[in-house]
Amino acid sequence: MTGRGGAPAANGRPLISCRGVGRVLGGRRRRTEALRDVHLDIAAGESVAIVGRSGSGKSTLVGVLAALDRPQTGRISVAGSDVWSVPERRRRAVRRRFGWVPQDALSSFDPRYTAGEVVAEASAGGGAARRPAELFERVGLDPALAGRRPVTLSGGERQRVAIARALAVDPDVLLADEATSGLDVLAQERVLDVLAAEAGRRALVLVTHDLRVARRVADRVVVLDRGRVVADVAADALETGGPELARLLKAAPVL
Ligand SMILES: Nc1ncnc2c1ncn2[C@@H]1O[C@H](COP(=O)(O)OP(=O)(O)OP(=O)(O)O)[C@@H](O)[C@H]1O
Numbered sequence: 652m653t654g655r656g657g658a659p660a661a662n663g664r665p666l667i668s669c670r671g672v673g674r675v676l677g678g679r680r681r682r683t684e685a686l687r688d689v690h691l692d693i694a695a696g697e698s699v700a701i702v703g704r705s706g707s708g709k710s711t712l713v714g715v716l717a718a719l720d721r722p723q724t725g726r727i728s729v730a731g732s733d734v735w736s737v738p739e740r741r742r743r744a745v746r747r748r749f750g751w752v753p754q755d756a757l758s759s760f761d762p763r764y765t766a767g768e769v770v771a772e773a774s775a776g777g778g779a780a781r782r783p784a785e786l787f788e789r790v791g792l793d794p795a796l797a798g799r800r801p802v803t804l805s806g807g808e809r810q811r812v813a814i815a816r817a818l819a820v821d822p823d824v825l826l827a828d829e830a831t832s833g834l835d836v837l838a839q840e841r842v843l844d845v846l847a848a849e850a851g852r853r854a855l856v857l858v859t860h861d862l863r864v865a866r867r868v869a870d871r872v873v874v875l876d877r878g879r880v881v882a883d884v885a886a887d888a889l890e891t892g893g894p895e896l897a898r899l900l901k902a903a904p905v906l
Contacts, residue, residue: 664731665692666823666854667716672725674711685711686722687878698855700865703875709858712875713826716856717749718742750817754829756809760801766812767797773819786815790845807838814845824854831864843867862889
């Protein structure tokens with residue numbers, strides 16, 4: 652593996668730590684090792700892009716990182732807590748440290764709600780609640796859009812509503828799973844601006860097929876191939892070229 656193994660947190664302890672994580676999906680007839688022996692540390696405030704070809708395990712990894720999906724082997728710790736050894740109540744508290752931005756925001760919204768209500772509902776659920784108007788401003792959305800149903804918004808606006816919803820509880824980690832794919836270039840840029848502005852304030856884990864997106868937002872690029880981490884390099888390596896970039900591109904030939 653090409654690797655840095657992850658940067659430590661300021662206090663020397665990573666915010667998220669995966670050790671030897673393995674996740675098998677499917678039943679007896681179709682069994683896939685979606686993750687194999689994954690070791691990965693993510694520090695508080697760090698921005699990490701997870702890249703790899705389709706089916707390499709990216710979405711499975713983010714589900715596991717956010718304590719939503721239980722791996723069969725290995726250990727996941729968040730802020731020093733082994734998430735599958737603590738009681739469910741504490742695991743729920745761990746999950747609240749994550750804000751999700753899905754690929755298809757629209758299908759994740761309750762169709763009865765306006766955009767403002769989507770964000771207000773998320774704000775109401777968290778201790779560190781923020782006002783929806785403040786969140787709209789933060790993601791660069793006109794507050795007048797709050798009264799509209801998401802189905803009437805553009806793809807880029809919907810993604811920004813999803814980011815506002817994710818930020819409502821002031822998460823320690825923002826997880827964005829292909830949050831800009833399917834958007835036109837301008838809308839993509841706006842969403843990336845918003846994600847880049849959050850980078851550093853909190854950890855950002857970005858799943859993407861697009862190395863340009865990774866370079867724009869991430870400090871670090873982790874490449875998965877058939878469930879394994881095959882490269883883990885500083886995003887600068889993409890700018891400066893040299894052996895790190897060559898290794899990265901070799902590890903991810905389809906990118
Ligand atoms: N419910 C399931 N049952 C069996 N195999 C599954 C299931 N869900 C996912 N898989 C398999 O697990 C592997 C990893 O899937 P995952 O969705 O994590 O990949 P990905 O890298 O996010 O892909 P994509 O870029 O296409 O979204 C794939 O081979 C996929 O076919």
